Amino acid sequence: MKVGSGKPDFVRAMVAEDMKTGKWGGRVHTRFPPEPNGYLHIGHAKSICLNFGIAAEFGGKCNLRFDDTNPVKEEEEYIRSIIEDVKWLGFDWGDRLCFGSDYFEQMYEWAEQLVKAGKAYVCDLNAEETREYRGTLTRPGEESPYRNRSVEENLDLFRRMRGGEFSDGSRTLRAKIDMASDNLNMRDPVMYRILHAAHPRTGDKWCIYPMYDWAHGLEDSIEGVTHSICTLEFENHRPLYDWFLDELGVYHPQQIEFARLNLSYTVMSKRKLLQLVEEGYVKGWDDPRLPTISGMRRRGYSPASIRNFCGRIGVNKFNSTVDIALLEHCVREDLNKSSPRVMSVLRPLKVIIDNYPQGQVEELKAINNPEDASAGMRKVPFFRELYIEQGDFMEEPPKKFYRLAPGREVRLRYAYYITCTEAIKDADGNIAELHCTYDPATRGGDSPDGRKVKATLHWVSAAHALPAEVWLYEHLFTKENPDDAAEGEDFKSNLNRNSLEVLTGCKVEPSLEGAAPLSRYQFERMGYFCVDPDSLEKRGLIFNRTATLRDTWAKIQKQQQSR
């Protein structure tokens, strides 16, 4: 599957160069290595598209690998969701579903090898002492008093660590590198810590667990990865990645770092997403307002639109924030071509066609998708009583308002021209219903006398419409950069209070009867909507708004108001 568009980014250029020089024997093997401690988000999608995309483009392979080396943070549920999300995005790892934990035994043997070579030692410093000995950014560290234990003692202690003799945090296995290194990662990094915790996959077999720096390169090496693509913050870790593999003398992949994705008006860090979920600011990991893959799926994003987005944003080595408008553009672009049109009234206003025969029903032909002739036609019922959108009528229309008003004629899409004769108000002075007349000669929506109208409205038959609930979403945050908060406040203070608006009493076209969960539609003139998975079991039809359509009138209104 071709994911990228146009010119190769610097990673692809590197891979292409390696193919030319035969560095890896003509092989390309990447991996997507999530830690199962949260749900995947659009930032991960960038990495997924990069890794799987490169493999596909160069005739290579890409593994899905869980970097599950920390049992206290990782859960089965996350593994399940990650598998589902990567698959949904359209990628295939074949039989290469891998787990770092499957290599624990091999990693342990390699650790013993380093101990025997005098390159690793058991250290009795606790966490706080370790930190003190490490020094600071500008001051070199000091060597641990346990640094020069004999190989025999280290081996004995390390085996007893594995055997469960010692308590959590009481000892570590450390690489013996250089406490004076400018790179803090090289100041005798911890390889193993003691953690008497059950692991989702290995149960209680282990009470020592490998650290990322020790484990990751080994996982890549074992799997025969050629290009180990990770994010920028690991650039400082590459010397360590290389050191372990070199000291072991094993197959040595190349680590390449790229910048993670930032998106305006949202947050991407797992920590912040977890906080929003746990503290109830959103309804769960799959809340449609979240940039999680599951949230976007529920919102109505298509896998193709996400892949397309990832191909457009590029890959680089500097931090940047992509305008969320580009993401929205990508969904609209895809959904415009693929989604069936339907007429739904979100905020209904009753219309009575006074001169339309009582009890009569006509089935009018409507086009399912003007962008796709193969989508065919459908019938929509027309009736004496209808609903139109409240916003499509104004008693005193301002300039540039083309829609219905007293005495004005408009077209009902695929139906008739109607003219408003009277607006009935309720006790509070709100418009309660409209009386109109229709012109029978305009059946289907065209006037034989060539008469033009300025507006075409969507509508539903009051007798046939289905009730529905529609959830409208706006950006989760009011600020482009949610972290831009006042003194003493954090990103949560920038949460958009209007990010969700629940509309009840909506009226949707009868053809939507039994619409499948997650199916996507364009509600004409209103936007793209997706059937919420909770729909059927709970309160009947529920739709999530994926994106609005471009709304020229809303723009004019805004301009008029700001004047």
Add this chain to the structure above:
RNA sequence: UGGGGAAUGGUGUAAUGGUAGCACGAGUGACUCUGGAUCACUUAGUCUAGGUUCGAAUCCUAGUUCCCCAGCCA
């Protein structure tokens, strides 16, 4: 103030010594049975200062700004 990275329109990205291009956004207009879509046009950029060169986003020097690193997280 140690080390490692990086700077191109509002935003994201091309141009590897030879016309600064594309996309999103914004604006204007055309068209339209979705004020949708589509199409056309416009807008706006090489971090700064020197230098090399016929010619610099690209090479050199100095500076500025931003990001990452002091978890027994990944």
